[in-house]
Amino acid sequence: MITQGKYLKSFSLGFQSSLEYRANFIISFLSTLFPITIQYFLWTALYNNSPNGKVYGYNYSQIIAYTIFAAIVSKFVSGGFESEVNEDIKNGGLNKFLIKPIDYYKYRIACFLGQKVSQFFIMAIILILTIAILNITLGYSINLARIFIFFIVIIISIQLSFIFVYCTSMAAFWLSEAGGIFVIGGLLLNIISGGIVPLEVFGNTINHIFNFLPFKYIIYFPINILNGVIVGRQIIYGVLLQIFWIIVCKKFADMLWKQGLKRHNAVGG
């Protein structure tokens, strides 16, 4: 799909714009330092008072790694194009796509993935530095195979994440003021995909439900591959489920798009 010229162009446009804003992306990592510090103290206090040195099935170095990786991966998979879609729908920018032989979904995802290329390398550098530091300070185990699989899985995760953000942004068809919904959607998606604390925190019952839902495959799944919590066959099952959910959610997104277009009245066109 992306090999078609027009989408390749969107892809490269996305890539160029992300190069322009690379400093912004790096600074946005800095903003996660405060929450990481708070969580670092929280987990440290918990482990210092834990009788067996394990909390929620993780050992200390794993949980600290989870906290930092979650912050980094959350930034990487986050959308950021909701307001652009909102603008397109509200101010008639969508019209230029409707009258041309361009599929809006394909255009958006090409643009999004293009943006993520440079962010991918920034993320990779920060991640590898973090792993090295954790290895020296806390004895965090390094396994090259896991790191390699992580980088492959994260590429699938980001497409799943894209579809959710895309579906959320469709809210602009129905709501006159959708900004709040984007904030809520982004925050909730982050929490239930394990972007703040590992999902084990929510207890067994809720985790059984999470197993049937697509969200954990965005952040929790890739991080725990890196962490060595998810191993062997579980990785293959996980990847298959990721692909399954991408197909199902894409169908759902198409449905939303169709319904939304019926309501669309092409202002400013």
Next chain:
Amino acid sequence: MLLEVNILKILKTIKRYIQIYLILSKNSIIAQMEYRANFVTALLVECAFLLAKSLYAIVVYNANITINGLTPDDILLFIGNYTILTGIMCGIFYMNFTNISNFVREGTLDILITKPVSLQFLIAFKTVNIGLAIPNIIGGTLMVIIAINRIGMDINFALMFWYIVLMIVSVVITYGILLIPSLLSFWIVKNQAINDMTYALWDFNNMPMGIYSKWLQRFGVFVVPIFIISNFPSLLLIGKISTMFIIWSVIVSILLIVLSSYIWKRALNGYSSASS
């Protein structure tokens, strides 16, 4: 005789300012109600943030570990008080303080200077945002009540009295600690980064100061007294506060009021209007 007249005068001024404040709040509530859908979304957004804030409580409860002498119920009490004070901070101060740099940059301050009330009062208390306040205050109060019940605390009049005193002290310290950085906009005009830092520091109270290292605790109580807010009222309720701490918190609140008004005066002296 002279003293009596003075006291009467002060009381009269206080009454006048309370009246003005009520009018200002009424106006901002009316303004918010005009855009009702916006107001409802703001409520929902705040509820989502409330959920994010209580995540740490979930972590502590499901792990069921007593941290440095604090049980999960104790920690819920801290988070509850933090949430109530966040509601008050967002509702009363946040909008006004972050607006100061706009006032300075755009020269809107000129028109406010001409009003016949204290300029510092007008700037600091001009708008009230109940959309941000309501979910936090209700959520926080519920957390505190649940925690108190689960701990099985017996609440007496004296304890309640001191709790309210420390909560007021916390609000006063919040005022001082958040106002001073936003006054820097008089000198550096665009201070988004400083504001972001200040409100990021605020989140440190999401967890009891007992989880931080000793040095960080001392820093947060004695150097940048952010930990006094919400920690001291909670420590009082679980009976772990020293008299020295109570006295210190009152001293800090007075010092901050004096310091913020001093900086305010300095800032205003250097103000050169932007538009005229």
